[in-house]
Amino acid sequence: MTESATSPVAPAPDDTQTDPFLLEIVRNHLITTCREMGIAMMRTSYSPMFNEALDFTCVLFDADLEMIAQAPFCPAQIGTTVHVVPSAVREIGLENLDPGDVIFTNDPYRGDNHLPEFCVIKPYFHDGEILAYSINIAHMTDIGGMVPAAFGDHRNTFQEGIRFPPVKVYERDQEVASIFKILISNVRTPKSSYGDMKAMIGSLYLAERRIDELVQRHGADTFRRYCREIKDVSERLMREQISRWPDGEYEAEGVIEDDGVVPDRAWAIKACLVVRGDELIVDFMGTDPQCFGSANQTFGTTASAAYNAVLHMYEGSIPYNHGAYRPISVVTQPGTFVNVSYPAASVGGNSDTHPTTVDVLLRAFAQISDRSSAADGGTCGCIGFGGENPVTGEPYAHLHLEGVGWGGRARHDGNDSQFVKNGNCANTQVEVAETRYPLLNLEYQIEPNAVGHGKHRGGFGTRRVFRFESDGVNIASHTNRHEAKAWGLEDGHDGTNTLIAFRRAGETEWVRAREGFGKPSEGKFSGIVMNDGDEMLFVTPSGGGYGDPLERDPDLVLLDVREGLITAEVARDIYGVVLVDGTVDVAATNALRNGDG
Amino acid sequence: MYPEVSEMPKCGSCGKLLNVGGIEAVRLERPVMFCSERCIEVFDTDKEPKYGSAALDGVPEIAR
Numbered sequence: 001m002t003e004s005a006t007s008p009v010a011p012a013p014d015d016t017q018t019d020p021f022l023l024e025i026v027r028n029h030l031i032t033t034c035r036e037m038g039i040a041m042m043r044t045s046y047s048p049m050f051n052e053a054l055d056f057t058c059v060l061f062d063a064d065l066e067m068i069a070q071a072p073f074c075p076a077q078i079g080t081t082v083h084v085v086p087s088a089v090r091e092i093g094l095e096n097l098d099p100g101d102v103i104f105t106n107d108p109y110r111g112d113n114h115l116p117e118f119c120v121i122k123p124y125f126h127d128g129e130i131l132a133y134s135i136n137i138a139h140m141t142d143i144g145g146m147v148p149a150a151f152g153d154h155r156n157t158f159q160e161g162i163r164f165p166p167v168k169v170y171e172r173d174q175e176v177a178s179i180f181k182i183l184i185s186n187v188r189t190p191k192s193s194y195g196d197m198k199a200m201i202g203s204l205y206l207a208e209r210r211i212d213e214l215v216q217r218h219g220a221d222t223f224r225r226y227c228r229e230i231k232d233v234s235e236r237l238m239r240e241q242i243s244r245w246p247d248g249e250y251e252a253e254g255v256i257e258d259d260g261v262v263p264d265r266a267w268a269i270k271a272c273l274v275v276r277g278d279e280l281i282v283d284f285m286g287t288d289p290q291c292f293g294s295a296n297q298t299f300g301t302t303a304s305a306a307y308n309a310v311l312h313m314y315e316g317s318i319p320y321n322h323g324a325y326r327p328i329s330v331v332t333q334p335g336t337f338v339n340v341s342y343p344a345a346s347v348g349g350n351s352d353t354h355p356t357t358v359d360v361l362l363r364a365f366a367q368i369s370d371r372s373s374a375a376d377g378g379t380c381g382c383i384g385f386g387g388e389n390p391v392t393g394e395p396y397a398h399l400h401l402e403g404v405g406w407g408g409r410a411r412h413d414g415n416d417s418q419f420v421k422n423g424n425c426a427n428t429q430v431e432v433a434e435t436r437y438p439l440l441n442l443e444y445q446i447e448p449n450a451v452g453h454g455k456h457r458g459g460f461g462t463r464r465v466f467r468f469e470s471d472g473v474n475i476a477s478h479t480n481r482h483e484a485k486a487w488g489l490e491d492g493h494d495g496t497n498t499l500i501a502f503r504r505a506g507e508t509e510w511v512r513a514r515e516g517f518g519k520p521s522e523g524k525f526s527g528i529v530m531n532d533g534d535e536m537l538f539v540t541p542s543g544g545g546y547g548d549p550l551e552r553d554p555d556l557v558l559l560d561v562r563e564g565l566i567t568a569e570v571a572r573d574i575y576g577v578v579l580v581d582g583t584v585d586v587a588a589t590n591a592l593r594n595g596d597g
Numbered sequence: 598m599y600p601e602v603s604e605m606p607k608c609g610s611c612g613k614l615l616n617v618g619g620i621e622a623v624r625l626e627r628p629v630m631f632c633s634e635r636c637i638e639v640f641d642t643d644k645e646p647k648y649g650s651a652a653l654d655g656v657p658e659i660a661r
Binding site: 083299330333339342343 | 601603607611613614616617618635636639643644647651652655657
């Protein structure tokens, strides 16, 4: 989801006071400000989660506590800001805010995605009045808790890490020392956590300067009016889009295969799209109760998944702001898998349930739109590594992220080895991980011969083999699709599974978490300890296929064979394409596809 | 003592935690908090007609 700088924004036809050129100037100034915030984050942060994976979001809100601009970083966090920002500001109280204050929270029950998502909010004052807010949500690698880097088989929020309700972390431009002391005393990586927080807050100050430039140039009244107009344009565009979908109710369902606590117990997500004129209700009633592990979604995550799915279905380009969300209502039942209640855990819900929730909604949208897709690999590949760095002697925590295969679509194959569509983060780079942490990447490649076949096939996953270079590497994981596969659409085939396995130094056999370590889950576990020379295999899932494989363009099948992605036997047996001497035998292919071969 | 989130109401329609604010209304013969007029409308026109008394399952009683 990227927003074009030339989005077809038109002024309201009955508002002769709005200058369409100035509207675009203001709108693009705000978007550029968000992008600049992100660049500042990349250049000043300490951890690879920020400066390499880009697991953060920069947005601006106006005085009405509504989003007016964002940059295309992490969509999962962007949708959540709509809920966590007003909640945090109102709990602190407008009357208690002063220039130079910064609010901080990571409370998943108050609208945030999950505990690692640190949210900082800075009001921009002009002549003693709040005109706007700059906001940064970013994924802090370590938040204390029972496992390094937060992802594993937690049973409750207390095991997951430290939780902050809305508090001031800056007062009148000064650090609130007690908050920082509490934070760095409860994480494994105090230096980088402190540095990353400062990078986040630095981006807010940068945004404040850019907003001030705009206000100084055009005046506060113009700024307020154009903020409203920016949102109203998006609302009109979204209502027009919803009106193009036929009224009705469209249901779909999907599952998360386990919760890391109860073996072989899947958790169902049920959704119904209710289209009524120019409004849309995304109804999750009937979804399973909240699970015992951390695969639960917070309300903020579920709402964000709903917004993401709708924006994926939008035909054309729309400025992403609060106006686009106004016609969309979300219905959930508290205490369920999509609206976790205190004190149940939720760290894994944002990374690994969120993608499946989006896919469930796209499955429902497939009934009314050809923009939908088969399911994605549906996991962020979150594997945490922690221990003592043998070079520095200090504790470390590293969160590995990995791409998966995306689902095939009506007109395209699924993307290969790309981070899930709601995350928009980068796969962990080999060089960065090897430089900072005691591990080597022995293999890193696309995993061939494993994909959801189709007229437009799914994307391929990846294959990595790690070798550890120190003793006592503590490994925890929250990953999906070890059992449940990404589903195909329109006669496309299902995708393939995730695989995590371990091998002790000198041994030849790989063992998985259940068989080798007695864990209840192959993908959601903690406390597996690797030593110097031990190895870990990680294969990520492929996406589902879209359409009948027998309708795939034979030249595309040939290309996949030439690139080593599938074999000639698969080309013949699944795609009905006969290859002779490296080319397509057209007559034999037609005969085989027509049942005459 | 500050309230923990378990003591705060949730919207009868969307299910969102209401740490501040909200609109109180009587539905299914009990007081219910909603986060917005839009959520009341969704409850009245979709959630309650479709799910009946189950529409408020999981929605905590308002503490008085």
